Structures are given as structure tokens and as C-alpha cells.
Amino acid sequence: MSTSAIEESVASSNLTLRDAINQTLAQEMRRDPTVIVLGEDVVGGRGGTSDVEEAAGGTFGVTAGLAEEFGLRRVIDTPITESAIIGAAAGAALTGLRPVAELMFIDFIGVCLDQIMNQIAKFRYMFGGKARTPLTIRTMVGAGLGAGPQHSQALYPFLSSIPGLKVALPSNPYDAKGLLAQAIRDDDPVIFCEHKALYNDTADVPDGEYLIPFGEAAVTREGSDITVVALSRMVNLANEAADRLAKDGVSVEVIDPRTTSPLDMDTIYDSVGKTGRLVTVDESNPVCSMASEIASAVACEAFEYLRTPIVKVTAPHTPVPATPHLEQAYVPSTERIERSIRRALMDY
Amino acid sequence: MTLPREILLDGYRRMRAIREFDDRMRREFEAGTVPGFIHLYIGQEAVAAGACIHLNDSDYIGSTHRGHGHCIAKGCDIGDMLLEIYCKQDGLCKGKGGSMHIADMEKGMLGANAIVGAAPPIAVGAALTARTLDNKGVAMSFIGDGASNQGTVFEALNLASILKLPMIFMYENNGYAEFTGTSYHLGGDIAGRAGAFDMPAEKVDGTDFFAVYEAVGKAVERGRAGEGPSAIEAIAPRWFGHYEGDPQAYRSKEELADLRNTSDPLLRFRERVLADGQLGADEMDAIDAEVRADIDDKVAVAKTAPKPPAEALYEDVYISY
Structure with a gap:
């Protein structure tokens, strides 16, 4: 390997966890045209009175800039409609896309749990191994921002107990990138839990693509x-x-x-x-x-x-x-x- | 409305196959040979047949717990369906789904679904795939009058409407949500509610193959043209109970007796095509005999087919883990 190749392979940037996730979404959308992002205000500002094209890029700015690069057919703002967001992502995954659906706060799982627990988690088993549901659900977990009882829970344990789901919980920007890339490329459904108090944490993150396998502590x-x-x-x-x-x-x-x-x-x-x-x-x-x-x-x-x-x-x-x-x-x-x-x- | 002979023969065959299949399942269930619960589609044959006849294998449907008719109409192999209902290893879902979860990805059948109201958002996702890949495909969800009250259905209507997805909301109003009649459980009107989501919404006689065929044809065409979703409410009374074994204490003897005279989609179809001279009785009788013999053979195969091996319990939870 030449020196420049080595330098390229280790080139990295100091990124926040928010930016590491954003960069991963963009890289995965570039490499695979079947990756779509959908959720509430992942673009933001549809139907408003200003002419701002992208008013939010996610409530915490995690999906900022994606709509500009990939267009509104692949970065899809939805109404506040969790059952339809997760259900549509499930149906899209079953039929050939690789959706990344955003369940803004994990606390909102109560209004879409059927789709996660009875549908997505069980498709492969109950359809005799003939279905694939390559779906990532990004969701925010955790307390610390004074957000109160319905925006602060850490509900990943019960999801981890449901056969058919995978659950990832990055603790730093480096892991966030490698785990999210793995989640998106994984052929099984993954719940990707982002701790909202970690978004501004920084670390050196390689610029290139890499995967962190699941089940490796x-x-x-x-x-x-x-x-x-x-x-x-x-x-x-x-x-x-x-x-x-x-x-x-x-x-x-x-x-x-x-x-x-x-x-x-x-x-x-x-x-x-x-x-x-x-x-x-x-x-x-x-x-x-x-x-x-x-x-x-x-x-x-x-x-x-x-x-x-x-x-x-x-x-x-x-x-x-x-x-x-x-x-x-x-x-x-x-x-x-x-x-x-x-x-x-x-x-x- | 005059339809080509091949459409008439195809539609009649699909309806007869559904009738024979579920009537046989009814008798087998009574005899105690079928495991689990079954929910019969008899009385609603014209809805599945008149709707799915417009679809290709690359179009998708979401189904319900009362899904045998949808599977047959969408082209699932009857033998593989029977193997599944008998929970055998070569069933469509390797015997682990059973009657309420028959699915066939190759036929665009995204699963019967034991959760009432769960399928419409999933079908909307299939419509989103069609839009994203721009393949002119459409997705359809069957929705009972009971499911029509679920919030998931309204969420699916709204999302399909605002994204202008190639989606057909195929309501089947069979008069009862389990043991509760529409006059009690339904506020307003199904088609009217769907129409409020800014899409065409039509009410048709679901025992009339021709009416269903015509309405769904328009909806599918609209979807393929990228003009957005449609809703159709087909009214077709359920002949039997919610599940097989339901004594139907909530229905009068007169209502049940009348169904066979007033609400038989096969009888209505036969009378019409005979009156118009479009098909002969002999050719329909031949279809009846073929379908019956086929189901006889396949039930016999399913009963004696091998069960899944013990290790199947642990298989197909994940693709990799």
C-alpha cells in the first residue's frame, strides 16, 4: 500500500455524534439508491409560509442537508403519524427498499408498537424465512435534558427481548458511525438508539466507510x-x-x-x-x-x-x-x- | 358492462376456488383436522376476485385474518396454502404462520394479518416502494368494516393521500366486526370517511363481480398513472361466523337463511353471464368440477405431508445473528 493510500485510509475528522450519524446517512444513501429516510420533520418546513426549503433537518438537526443532496423523494417528511411511518417503512423494506425511519423519541413507541413487535419483528419467522425486512428505526433515548416523563425514557431492554429485532446503542461518535452503517446494510430490522445527551460529544471519526459488527462488545x-x-x-x-x-x-x-x-x-x-x-x-x-x-x-x-x-x-x-x-x-x-x-x- | 371471455372465466374460476376452498376448510375444521383458528371468506368472493384480477405479481396486497380469499385471488398456490393451514413444513411459511399469516412474497402477497388494521400502513409502504422505484406498481390493502375503525387505517389514508401514493384502500364491509354489527360499531360511513382524505371513494355491491371489477379497474389505473390513492367500499355479507365455530347468536335465522338467496356472488355471476349468453353453464360446471377435484387432491396431500422438524422452532428468526 502506498503512503498516500494509508493516509487516505486513516483520514479522520473530529465529529460530534450528531454529525457522525448525519455523515453515515449521507454515505449510505450515496452507495445504495434504495436507502430512504422518512420521519417527522426530517426535512422540516413543508407547508409553512416561509420559502425556506429545509427548515429543520430533524428536530436535533441530525438529518440536515440530506434533502438537498438526495431530494424529497428519498428524504420524506411525514405527518405526526408513527404507526404509518413505521408501518410504511416495514412495507417498503419488505418490498425492496432499505428505509431508515425516524421514531423521534423512543417514548412514542406506544403508538406504533404493533408494527415493531407484531409485524417487523415477526415477518421473517412467520413467513417461513421468505421475507426480508432490512429496516433501521433511528430513535432517541435517555434522560438529562429536562424533557419529562414522555420524552426521556430508555426503553431498549424490552425491545431487546423481542425475537427478530436487533438493538444498537452507540456510546460515542466512532461507534455511532460504524453501527449505523451496519444497521442500514443489515438484512434484519434494527432499532438504533441515540442518546440525546450525547449528540454534542465529539471524537475522531474516520472519513471513509466502516462497519462495526453487531454482537461484539x-x-x-x-x-x-x-x-x-x-x-x-x-x-x-x-x-x-x-x-x-x-x-x-x-x-x-x-x-x-x-x-x-x-x-x-x-x-x-x-x-x-x-x-x-x-x-x-x-x-x-x-x-x-x-x-x-x-x-x-x-x-x-x-x-x-x-x-x-x-x-x-x-x-x-x-x-x-x-x-x-x-x-x-x-x-x-x-x-x-x-x-x-x-x-x-x-x-x- | 361487457367483459372479455377470458376475464369472465378467470374471475369465475377465482371465485369458485375461494368458495370451494373455504367450504372445504369449514368441513375439515368441523371434523377437527385443521389446527388453530380459521376465518371463512365465503360470501365475499367477488371482492377479492374482482380486485386482484387487475393486479400482477409485482403489485402488492396486504390482507387480513380473513385472508384465504385474498391469497387465492392474488395467485398463491392452493396446495402450498393448504400445507400452510395444516402447518406442514412445505407450507408457504414452512408451517409457522398458519391460516392467519399466509404470505407469498413472490406473488406480492404481504401476508394475512392477525392484527386488525395492521396491514394498511404496510401496504402504503409497498406503494412507497413502487413510487420510489417508479415501476408503475400499485399496492392494495383489504380492510374489513371492523378494521375501518382502527387509527392505523386513518394514518394510512392520510399518508397515502399527502404523498399521492399508488394505493388502493379496498374496504370489505361484511356487516360485522367479530360479533358486533355495523349499525352499532360504525360512526358515519366507510367510503365517506375515506373520501374525506381527498381521494375518490366509491361504494359498490361486493356481491357483484362486475361492480367490483369496474371500480377497482379505475382505481388501479389511477394508481399506475401516478394520480394517487383511491378507496372502494364493497358491501358483501359474511355468510358464516367471525371464526369457524362461532354460533352467531347475534344474527337472526332469517338473515342467515336469506344470504344464500340474496347475497351469493357466484350465483349472481352465473345468472348474469347465462342471461347475457357470455358463458355457458357447461363451461362453468367444468370449472366447478376441476376446482373441486384439485382441492380434494391437495387436501389429501396436505393432511399426510411432513410436519416441520423440531429444529424449525429456532430457524428464521434472523437472517444473521
Whole structure:
């Protein structure tokens, strides 16, 4: 390989998570004319009184510029009509397109769950393996913006329990790009969960295309004393907690599963085999959370590795309050994660 | 309206196949040979036949829990359908869908659907594919009077309307949503509601093949020309219960007895083509005999065909995982 080719292959830019997603959508739409984007205000401004062609590009600007490059036949503004957005994406996927549908907030899943749970997830199985549903549903998850009980939930655990769906949860711009490209090219339906408090996080992201396979966890920090498995935004907080503990000589290994369906338990078992201790961190409510699922899998399949009880860190069994200081108390914090790790390290 | 002989023969054959198929399923269900639930299409044959006769394999339909007639009219293989209903490994869905989920992607049949009102948004997606690929295809969703009250149907109407998609909302008003009559469950009027979404919406006698044929022909032509969606409400009483075994305590004996005289789409078709001299009784009788023999043979095959192997439980959840 020539020097210039190497330079080209590693060329990267410092991007926000928002821009990494935007760049991926554009790259995938360029390489495959069957990729379409549809959702509420993915362009924005249809039917308004100004002559602004693209008034929004998504409520958080994630789809900005796509309509200009790909036109309104491929970047489709819909009414506020989640059942029809997701249902139409399902039908389009069954018949030869590769739609990326936007379910603006995951909280809105209540008005389109049938399409996700009974239709999209089951087409392949109930049609005897003869249907393909290459569909990506992009959706925002998570608390932290004071958006209140119906715009802040982390509802990915129950989706991860539905056979037929895949669920991806990027924690940083690099993973967001590779996972989204994989989601769009994947022949199975994928729920792609973007944490709204991560949109402005930045990282170096390669300019070229790349894929991150599903079901491969990332070890974001190697350590030997304790394993922390964290998801989405919680990965950052777990790494912050690990930084603090490092000052006290505690070596924390942090694992980001990146996808919860499929879920890479092998990486977690291997890590717990090394450390003997486990903390699971999840912004979801505690009952049937991913924190519970991962803890249960380790307790059932790798009990002999454990030297101390597993500690789970989740949101409480409450809705997400709009009240800023209560919301702050709701979301697991770096301090709580640090305290939980210290508890898990106590000798029994 | 005078139709070419081949259309008449084709339409009659589709209707007779649906009648024979579901009448046989009714008897087999009573005899206890069919697993699960079945929902008979008898009485509504002219709707599926008169509608699907306008469609090609590259056009799509979304169906309902009462989907046997739609499958047959859209060209699904009757033997493969029977294998599916008997949950056998060579069924259209390898035996894992059953009566309420028969699908055939090669025939543009996007699935019978056990969730009432779920298919219209999916069919709108198929219409979106046709528009995106600009292939002159159309999509059609069958919608019962019961489903007509679901919010999903209104969302599908609105999206198809604003995007001007090549979509046909094919309502089948059979008089009952499960055990509840339209005089109770329907506020307003189905065609009127659809028409409010800025599309042509016509009400036709769904026991009259010719009326359905004509109305759907216009709607399909409009869709292929890129002029947008249409709705048709075909009124065709359901002869049997919501599901097979439903004792229909909510219907009078007179209503049920009258159906065979006043609402038999096959009888009406025969009387008309005989009166006009368009087809002979002998050629229709020949179709009847052929269809019956074919179904006899295929039911026998389906009953003794192999079941899916144990490992099929775990197969086809994902393409890769």
C-alpha cells in the first residue's frame, strides 16, 4: 500500500455524534439508491409560509442537508403519524427498499408498537424465512435534558427481548458511525438508539466507510480488579468513575456491549473470569433492565467466577421527572457508579 | 358492462376456488383436522376476485385474518396454502404462520394479518416502494368494516393521500366486526370517511363481480398513472361466523337463511353471464368440477405431508445473528 493510500485510509475528522450519524446517512444513501429516510420533520418546513426549503433537518438537526443532496423523494417528511411511518417503512423494506425511519423519541413507541413487535419483528419467522425486512428505526433515548416523563425514557431492554429485532446503542461518535452503517446494510430490522445527551460529544471519526459488527462488545478500558458493563451514555460515566478509582489504585475494566440484541456475553464472561467482580450500569428502570439481564446471565452461567455479589446500578422504578434536580437524582451518576464499584469491591 | 371471455372465466374460476376452498376448510375444521383458528371468506368472493384480477405479481396486497380469499385471488398456490393451514413444513411459511399469516412474497402477497388494521400502513409502504422505484406498481390493502375503525387505517389514508401514493384502500364491509354489527360499531360511513382524505371513494355491491371489477379497474389505473390513492367500499355479507365455530347468536335465522338467496356472488355471476349468453353453464360446471377435484387432491396431500422438524422452532428468526 502506498503512503498516500494509508493516509487516505486513516483520514479522520473530529465529529460530534450528531454529525457522525448525519455523515453515515449521507454515505449510505450515496452507495445504495434504495436507502430512504422518512420521519417527522426530517426535512422540516413543508407547508409553512416561509420559502425556506429545509427548515429543520430533524428536530436535533441530525438529518440536515440530506434533502438537498438526495431530494424529497428519498428524504420524506411525514405527518405526526408513527404507526404509518413505521408501518410504511416495514412495507417498503419488505418490498425492496432499505428505509431508515425516524421514531423521534423512543417514548412514542406506544403508538406504533404493533408494527415493531407484531409485524417487523415477526415477518421473517412467520413467513417461513421468505421475507426480508432490512429496516433501521433511528430513535432517541435517555434522560438529562429536562424533557419529562414522555420524552426521556430508555426503553431498549424490552425491545431487546423481542425475537427478530436487533438493538444498537452507540456510546460515542466512532461507534455511532460504524453501527449505523451496519444497521442500514443489515438484512434484519434494527432499532438504533441515540442518546440525546450525547449528540454534542465529539471524537475522531474516520472519513471513509466502516462497519462495526453487531454482537461484539468494546472493552473501552482494560482493568483487572472489577468489570463494569455499561450502556449508551452510561459508558462515559463508568469511564469517569474508573478514572477516579484509578487514583486509589483500583483497576476497572469497562465494557460497552454496543448492541443489546445480539448481546456479546462472551466478552463479559471472559472479563468477569479475570476480575471476579461485576457491576452493571443501565439508565433503564430496574425491573427487566439490561443491568438485570447481564447480571442474571453471569449469575447463571459464570457463577464460579464471582468473588463478590454483583451490583446493579439503574434508574429507580419511577417515571422520569421533568424537575431538573429530581431528574438528576433519577439518572445514575458518576458518583453512584463509583460508590457501587467500591461496594462491589468489599471483601465478603 | 361487457367483459372479455377470458376475464369472465378467470374471475369465475377465482371465485369458485375461494368458495370451494373455504367450504372445504369449514368441513375439515368441523371434523377437527385443521389446527388453530380459521376465518371463512365465503360470501365475499367477488371482492377479492374482482380486485386482484387487475393486479400482477409485482403489485402488492396486504390482507387480513380473513385472508384465504385474498391469497387465492392474488395467485398463491392452493396446495402450498393448504400445507400452510395444516402447518406442514412445505407450507408457504414452512408451517409457522398458519391460516392467519399466509404470505407469498413472490406473488406480492404481504401476508394475512392477525392484527386488525395492521396491514394498511404496510401496504402504503409497498406503494412507497413502487413510487420510489417508479415501476408503475400499485399496492392494495383489504380492510374489513371492523378494521375501518382502527387509527392505523386513518394514518394510512392520510399518508397515502399527502404523498399521492399508488394505493388502493379496498374496504370489505361484511356487516360485522367479530360479533358486533355495523349499525352499532360504525360512526358515519366507510367510503365517506375515506373520501374525506381527498381521494375518490366509491361504494359498490361486493356481491357483484362486475361492480367490483369496474371500480377497482379505475382505481388501479389511477394508481399506475401516478394520480394517487383511491378507496372502494364493497358491501358483501359474511355468510358464516367471525371464526369457524362461532354460533352467531347475534344474527337472526332469517338473515342467515336469506344470504344464500340474496347475497351469493357466484350465483349472481352465473345468472348474469347465462342471461347475457357470455358463458355457458357447461363451461362453468367444468370449472366447478376441476376446482373441486384439485382441492380434494391437495387436501389429501396436505393432511399426510411432513410436519416441520423440531429444529424449525429456532430457524428464521434472523437472517444473521
